[in-house]
Amino acid sequence: MAATSTPQGSLRQRNVGGSSKKIKDGAASDVELDKFPKAGAAKSGPAGSDRDYKVVFAFITAMAFLTRFWGISHPNEVVFDEVHFGKFASYYLEKTYFFDVHPPFGKLLFAFMGWLVGYDGHFHFDNIGDSYIANKVPYVAFRSLPAILGALTVSVVYMIMWESGYSLPACVVAAGLVLLDNAHIGQTRLILLDATLVFAMACSLLFYIKFYKLRHEPFSRKWWKWLILTGFALSCDISTKYVGLFAFITIGSAVIIDLWDLLNIKRPGGALSLPDFSKHFAARAFGLIIMPFIFYLFWFQVHFAILTRSGPGDDFMTPEFQETLSDNVMLANAITIDYYDTIVLKHKETKAYLHSHPDRYPLRYDDGRVSSQGQQVTGYPYNDTNNHWEILPSVNDDHKLGRHVKNHDLVRLRHVVTNTYLLSHDVASPYYPTNQEFTTVAETDAFGDRAPDTLFEVRIENGKTNQEFKTVSSHFKFIHNPSKVAMWTHTTPLPDWAFKQQEINGNKQITPSSNIWLVEDIPSLPADHRRRQKEQKQVKTLPFMRKWFELQRSMFWHNNQLTSSHPYASLPYQWPFLLRGVSFWTQNDTRQQIYFLGNPIGWWVASSVLAIYAGIILADQFSLRRGIDALDHRSRSRLYNSTGFFFLAWATHYFPFFVMGRQLFLHHYLPAHLASTLVTGALVEFVFSADSAENEAAYQAIRAGKKPATSAGVKRHVSARERFAGQSMMASWIATILILSIVFAGWYFFLPLTYGYPGLSVDQVLRRKWLGYDLHFAK
Template sequence: MSQTLRKRGGKKLANSSSPVTTEDELDKLATHISTPKDPNYKYYYGLFVITVFATYTRFIKIGYPEKVVFDEVHFGKFASYYLERTYFFDLHPPFAKLLIAFVGWLVRYDGSFKFDNIGDSYLAQNVPYVAYRALLAIQGTAVVPLMYLTMKTLNFSVAACFFSSLLVCFDNAHVIDSRLILLDSTLLLSVALTIFSYAKFSTHRKAPFSGLWWRWLLATGVSLSCVISTKYVGVFTYVTIGIAVLHELWYLMDHKKGLTLAELSKHFFARLWALIIIPFVIYLFWFYVHFAILTKSGPGDSFMSSEFQETLLESPIARLSKDVHYYDIITIKHKDTDAFLHSHKFDYPLRYEDGRISSNTQQVTCVFDPDGNEPSDVNNHWEIVPANDNGVKSDVYTNDVIRLRHVGTGGYLLTHDVASPLRPTNEEFTIAYDNDEVDHYNETLFRLRYYSTSGSKDARKLVQTKGTSLKFIHVDTVVAMWTHVDELLPEWGFGHQEVSGNKKVQDRDNAWYIDEIVNLAEEDPRTEYVPKKVTTIPFLKKWWELQFLMFHHNNVLTSEHPFASQPDSWPLALSGVSFWNDNDEKKQIFFVGNVVGFWLEVCFLAIYLGLLLADQVTRRRNLYLVNDKARSKLYNTLGFLFIGWCAHYLPFFLMNRQKFLHHYLPAHLIAALFSGGLVEFITSDNSNDGLAKGVNKRRLMTLVTVCSVAVVWFFFYFRPVTYGDISLSPEEVNKRQWLDIKLHYAK
């Protein structure tokens, strides 16, 4: 039997009283291959124009601001770690981060700048931030013409192609994400490539196993691999393509298709190979490159098992690490905020601002000095004392019970069942003296719990400075010592960070480490550096450990964030995220979608559901109002895109992790494709009267023009908070506070 699929019968009459199918059921997820609706030169003219627009919106003033913006603190930092070959841990797969680091390598950057804080200047250290941003801008630009070509492949008109790509070209959220050192440009380009490749593959279904059939099937698989290798939300793109593939295989199983079991198996294994096995191998390859580059010990060590850590060379930080002994005088640093544990001869006020009564005892706080003077301050010095205070200077291990004596004032660290200043549900930390020290002995005991995400928290490990992450668990009340930077103590607390006892002992932000030993003598053997022996473990074992940790931390990322949002607010762009602001010049970058474009997409999605309902109701009454070709496009081409939107959006309702507006962008991209297609559909004569009238060009152009003008107007109206290069008066800021959008400098 020929591998080319056989047709079974011709078309049914248009006025038949039963449902009419397409000529070949295999084309149910694709548009019929037919003559384009417009001359080719018009398609390419439109493609050129929209590409110019996309290039302008992504590249204009790409060097501004010359400071770290929002999550550039993470992904710029990761690029620096790659360039220094220093091991780090992140929730996302390595593909997009490797691309960013590759740009740094091309321009011969050494990775010395660590993107520590939003607002840090790039110019002071000659960071190639424009080159980094240009990589993402190129990808963001490429998404727009790729959408245009996808619509052309699906046989839509020039106007529909242009409108779909314009919705993304002039979307404020897409533009912001395409101009910064973030992963979303790579993710969106990979999603767009996947949809485009599968659309091209669908046009060759009648010639299975031909060269072009294999080429586009493999291109779909490679694109899927890029999606899942960038962010794990890429699994939603897999779901989209998976539904389409299952639908196709289901119809191939129909005996009317005339395929033998051997031929069906060939179809199945071709897709298994191209869409699952090859993408998985590519996915593994990026992790292999990741491990091959990151050979030095670094900030990601504490997440990994001891066995994994032994495979890493010691970094300069690790060389400074020293074994900690009892009666050492140390400084203690919070892992997330880089602030030092501190106390001083000032008491908590008798009453707090909300009227609550405190213990009115000595304050314990955390301090951070960007000039790095904290280690020399005696009020940041603590002596680590064993619970039995036997005077023996032995090694300190995790799971030991210890006491901390404050060197500056002589008392012992204590927490008790008194509410902390800023968190009434947390316990207050203070200092115990003299008789109180004896009376409250149990309240001064802390267990050193090893902080690790590999499940070995009960492991007994030698405590070392800089390298051992710890949780200080209060023995008496079982709370973890914790600090935070989102709200600082008032004037009586000198604007320091609050230290309190967190009842959520498992929270990752309870982690601390001993920064240095202050009283280490020159003749102490610990001052001599002894290189460690590096071991090896199989690649797949390393990959599996990291994979497990990445999934684990994605699932437990539930901490609150002031700009986190729920999925029900995304399609209408009800709110956004403050990315960056300049208090001196009153400038800001606020991440929000193009409200007009977002609302138009929701309207078209609602209209589509209404059309489906109307078609089903009328057919139940034996009325066939829509012709075969239009109905095929309604259920198959537009249906595929609608399913793609659902697959990229609805699963977020099931997630408990932190969610932000940028998670909606892949769904928005597919909704833009869908919107262009539906605009053409509703401006076409799809009646079942036997006359093929097709698209009403005048109605189509009118609707596209009106919608496009509104979208472009909103983009430029919000341009000052998209690029952050223009100061607005409070009146102008207030005019842009649409819906629940809350901007800076509105007063």
């Protein structure tokens, strides 16, 4: 499934110089037949047509740059997610390690732009509304990057239609819907990643179409060039955001269909031999899988090579990773833990301290289950003396005094304030009936019948045998020895009887990273103790792939945790109908606001056309089942292959969001919206320029020699088809002008919300709340 390979205006006549040959035996010459206009072919000469396409292309590109750059310096303060991606660019320029759930390519481009203009990264974009002028930030240069990519995206959309062989009106409709879309404009005028994502996605479609058009020249230099460029665009897509994977699904589906066709023995020229087919398969696998993966790894290599200093991203990485960063505070403050030290344990994920107090679990919980009524053990957000635990050997042994605690040692924890010992046993925890309760018991029980239940294993993450247990740097799991459950906590607060503190329980699933703890400090160790003396730490190295795998795990895990509600989050079913947007920025004094919203008219047109396309396909299939063939061969081929490819791109960039559990916003629909504009342009040509089945049948009959064709008869067909072509082109232009006129009106009406100026009165705001958009200053 791919775009047709014959662009409008590319059809060439054969033997033009011999067009005056006489007709012999009542049959038309090849020259006369070639003058018979084919469905979907150019209606004007190639040179003139190409010139028209180029002139319109230049005009649309210029308008794209104008709409993206107009007033780009407003507002001159931090807007929405610029707090994140501007900050990351500054961290790159300062070589300070940070963590983000998105791959590095898009952020590296921002850093490169900052480097080009001599910015040193001194401003960290801490708060929305912070002034760029006062902090001397070259924010226009940063915003220029997505503006350039956003403008070029319009050009790429036009070229996709042009390369796919569509008429000039179809190209203008598709590109015009992106050109005049408020969401595409709004998202490409700020320091955000979506401009890079959408541009890379559009390029992957264009490059694949150019590659597919060379299918009759396999393994040629141009064939390889466009295959590699397709893979590069796909790599840039997924290297910007992981939703770029959807472009791989789009191109991959088309490639599978193409390879399946190569196996067809009835295809023109016959099926390929298995060795030749293997070459085609290997070439596509190399160009569209292996090469993109190499490019993807390359951006991470650049990421690690730049970020060499300790920074805010350290906490997301293991101690081994942090040892590769200079000036790491955590490693500099690490202290070896000895037996009989008093320590403070902290949960890595929730930052809660292991805590206990004299209050006890209630006799019964709300669901009627009976507890042990033991002393409560909870997670507490603040550090106090109830967080102090003495770490003891598994058996009383004075010889252990002053000895280091090591990986896999069995230890006991004594709660210093209440002089009780940490214990877990086969009693259900308050919130998790499948997890074990944690409590404490008196010393007599701890060294009596309950002694085994007070033993815990210190299991350092990625630790080696006899590795010393240290504060801060040793991330560990605390495993209850008899039952093999891991000490765990979560953020759901306990009821009032536990003062709404966190529940501590024994998790039977040991492997999750949410079981990890660390020792924050040793309160019993004096400030001037020799163990607190800091030694010069030497920066270590780790293999690239180990660092890459660790970062990937952390990125995927934290990405999946983005499930909390957000006031401007939206669901996929709302996007095609543009039911709500996102507030980016407001200024109370001037009543100005930036509200991320698409052009409602353009979105509704594109969404309606998607439904129309699906209806046409269903109607055609039903008609064929009933023996009715209403479409000519070329129209049906283009409808299913080229337009079908665009529809596939829309579907693969839209429907996967329905199975995602993370936060979703309107900007996630932008790649799918771009694909919907391609479908719209294609349908404009189908509706207004499709040739009749009768003319197609007449042409094919003459070509096959089934119908006598005199020169006069061919000329009559030529004349009739040319008149039909002219009428169709006129209808296409009328439809194009009508569609883009109403789209232009919607674009202009919502411009104050896209550009952030001028400020609107209450009445003006209310008139723009078409579907109850949650706009500011409506009162």
